[in-house]
Amino acid sequence: MASIDIAAIRKAYGSTHVLHGVDLTIKDGEFVVLVGPSGCGKSTLLRMIAGLEDISSGEIRIGGRRVNDLDPKDRDIAMVFQSYALYPHMTVAENMSYSLRLRKTAKDKIATAIAGAGAKLGLGALMERRPKALSGGQRQRVAMGRAIVRAPKAFLFDEPLSNLDARLREQMRGEIKKLHQDLGATSIYVTHDQIEAMTLADRIVAMNAGIVQQVGSPLDLYDRPANLFVAGFMGSPAMNMFAGTYRNSGGAPRVELADGIAVPVGEGIAATDGARVTLGIRPEHVVVTRGGGPGIQAFIDLVEPTGFGTILHASAFGSDVKAFSLERGLATRGDTVSVAFPVDRIHLFDHEHGARIG
Amino acid sequence: MMRPKRLGFTILHRAAILAYIAFALFPLFWLLKVSITPNDLLYGEGVRMWPSRSTFDHYVFVLEHSDFPLFFRNSLIVSLSTAFIVTALASIAGYALSRFAFRGKFWIVGLMLLTQMFPLVMLIAPIFKILSPLGLTNSLTGLIIVYVAFNVPFATFLMQSFFDGIPKDLEEAAMIDGATRFKAFRQIILPLTLPGIAATLGFVFTAAWSELLFALMLISGVDASTFPVGLLSFVSKFSVDFGQMMAAGVLALIPACLFFFFIQRYLVQGLTAGAVKG
Numbered sequence: 001m002a003s004i005d006i007a008a009i010r011k012a013y014g015s016t017h018v019l020h021g022v023d024l025t026i027k028d029g030e031f032v033v034l035v036g037p038s039g040c041g042k043s044t045l046l047r048m049i050a051g052l053e054d055i056s057s058g059e060i061r062i063g064g065r066r067v068n069d070l071d072p073k074d075r076d077i078a079m080v081f082q083s084y085a086l087y088p089h090m091t092v093a094e095n096m097s098y099s100l101r102l103r104k105t106a107k108d109k110i111a112t113a114i115a116g117a118g119a120k121l122g123l124g125a126l127m128e129r130r131p132k133a134l135s136g137g138q139r140q141r142v143a144m145g146r147a148i149v150r151a152p153k154a155f156l157f158d159e160p161l162s163n164l165d166a167r168l169r170e171q172m173r174g175e176i177k178k179l180h181q182d183l184g185a186t187s188i189y190v191t192h193d194q195i196e197a198m199t200l201a202d203r204i205v206a207m208n209a210g211i212v213q214q215v216g217s218p219l220d221l222y223d224r225p226a227n228l229f230v231a232g233f234m235g236s237p238a239m240n241m242f243a244g245t246y247r248n249s250g251g252a253p254r255v256e257l258a259d260g261i262a263v264p265v266g267e268g269i270a271a272t273d274g275a276r277v278t279l280g281i282r283p284e285h286v287v288v289t290r291g292g293g294p295g296i297q298a299f300i301d302l303v304e305p306t307g308f309g310t311i312l313h314a315s316a317f318g319s320d321v322k323a324f325s326l327e328r329g330l331a332t333r334g335d336t337v338s339v340a341f342p343v344d345r346i347h348l349f350d351h352e353h354g355a356r357i358g
Numbered sequence: 359m360m361r362p363k364r365l366g367f368t369i370l371h372r373a374a375i376l377a378y379i380a381f382a383l384f385p386l387f388w389l390l391k392v393s394i395t396p397n398d399l400l401y402g403e404g405v406r407m408w409p410s411r412s413t414f415d416h417y418v419f420v421l422e423h424s425d426f427p428l429f430f431r432n433s434l435i436v437s438l439s440t441a442f443i444v445t446a447l448a449s450i451a452g453y454a455l456s457r458f459a460f461r462g463k464f465w466i467v468g469l470m471l472l473t474q475m476f477p478l479v480m481l482i483a484p485i486f487k488i489l490s491p492l493g494l495t496n497s498l499t500g501l502i503i504v505y506v507a508f509n510v511p512f513a514t515f516l517m518q519s520f521f522d523g524i525p526k527d528l529e530e531a532a533m534i535d536g537a538t539r540f541k542a543f544r545q546i547i548l549p550l551t552l553p554g555i556a557a558t559l560g561f562v563f564t565a566a567w568s569e570l571l572f573a574l575m576l577i578s579g580v581d582a583s584t585f586p587v588g589l590l591s592f593v594s595k596f597s598v599d600f601g602q603m604m605a606a607g608v609l610a611l612i613p614a615c616l617f618f619f620f621i622q623r624y625l626v627q628g629l630t631a632g633a634v635k636g
Binding site for chain 1: 525
């Protein structure tokens with residue numbers, strides 16, 4: 001096990017810059033998830049840590065040792081690929097033991113390691129099968145087994161669950177988390193799925209366009225997104241965002257939205273009177289009341305029951321307001337309701353740069 | 359039950375395949391037929407599908423009283439050497455073209471394509487001029503060198519397409535597992551490319567086995583003649599000994615058939631199935 005230090009890492013392919021200086025320290029035993037839309041550079045960063053991509057500038061240290069110029073084989077890391085990358089001409093046992101055989105580990109030690117990993121992952125009966133005789137979930141487990149037999153310094157996961165169907169993904173997600181709790185291994189996990197990021201991570205690194213947008217615990221990112229990108233990326237259904245103008249003269253601080261609607265906001269907002277802002281509120285925090293209660297009048301356009309709760313789409317002040325409610329049958333299409341945005345649930349962002357201002 | 363319309367299509371489809379096979383195999387059948395037809399019946403019976411009397415005399419003559427066994431041995435040496443050398447070179451070059459970005463790659467590929475554009479006849483004189491002072495005319499080594507040179511470009515493209523079909527993830531996984539790039543190539547990628555290697559071996563072997571032009575131009579003595587050149591020795595100024603020529607032809611088919619028999623299981627095998635998501 002080891003810590004990983006990433007300092008001012010840049011990557012460019014010719015004149016195309018993929019990573020614009022990433023700094024990140026991953027503590028020993030920590031589970032860090034790199035999350036972001038495709039093309040944000042998260043996989044490239046992972047592959048640079050693995051040694052599969054050259055480092056244009058900056059430095060990567062694994063366990064204190066500079067690895068910039070080390071081959072992947074000398075970095076002592078294990079990686080689980082999205083495609084699993086199982087060797088098709090080898091059995092499950094051979095796949096899992098390949099790294100140990102390359103290191104000329106003693107036969108009895110290999111057997112113990114494989115049996116241990118096989119038992120942990122429930123692969124015992126499949127040891128003599130070839131990958132093509134396995135289901136997707138089983139292949140996924142073999143790929144994990146191949147990584148854990150080695151007891152490497154760190155595990156790297158490159159979207160390992162993306163090829164599985166939804167139910168299996170959920171199950172494997174739980175297994176990966178359990179495995180991490182068992183082994184306590186330093187892990188870096190790349191995904192574009194914010195639910196995977198939320199559920200697995202000790203810390204999330206949200207990336208966009210080659211720049212780290214925010215680093216923090218899952219709930220940090222969810223409750224206090226540092227900017228519009230993180231606010232919009234984390235959470236499903238996504239956060240409501242409305243353009244407005246901040247006012248703090250002639251009354252309490254408020255944001256004026258379209259149609260002359262003013263929403264009260266908290267104190268200590270880093271903006272001047274008249275500044276253009278974006279107001280964000282998560283659907284589950286929008287309070288919907290039937291009939292003409294206090295709040296903003298809205299009309300229900302669309303009702304999406306999810307079983308767990310209900311997503312309501314309401315139109316008000318010329319925008320679509322999404323609300324999520326655990327209560328069933330709160331409203332039906334065509335109803336008039338009132339929606340309210342509680343002051344302590346409101347996120348405010350600078351309109352131009354998207355940075356959080358309150 | 360199949361509906362009559364579909365049944366009709368199926369019959370038509372099979373009949374078309376059958377007709378094609380018959381068309382493709384007919385020359386081979388004729389070769390066999392002539393090779394066992396006694397000389398006196400060859401012209402005497404007109405066009406018949408099978409002679410009224412058959413004989414193996416032609417085979418006996420070819421094997422015992424001609425230089426054919428020597429030609430045969432020469433052909434085998436030249437073709438096998440060419441096939442193995444070309445496949446080894448093409449594997450390495452094809453892998454490089456498939457996996458690496460390097461300076462001048464575009465031009466190298468372009469030049470390799472260019473070599474495929476010239477009619478070989480144009481090149482005979484210069485090649486002779488090059489090989490002659492090196493003492494490589496009238497020698498099997500010279501012939502092998504020429505065949506290798508002409509087959510490497512196409513074989514490289516062929517191998518490259520097979521490597522392109524193997525996911526990069528596999529060798530990256532191997533390298534992370536602790537293999538050097540060369541070890542990953544040898545232990546992971548090569549075994550998966552066996553169908554491609556078999557196809558390349560087969561292709562180059564047949565090309566070298568049946569090559570006539572260079573063999574004829576670069577070799578003048580009997581000692582270094584290959585069998586296509588040997589076949590021509592049955593054509594004399596006044597007659598063509600068709601029976602013996604065809605018997606030699608049938609014999610020449612045997613190694614090619616054997617070769618394909620041994621590699622065919624690799625040719626049809628889809629070994630990569632299940633490597634990545636499936």
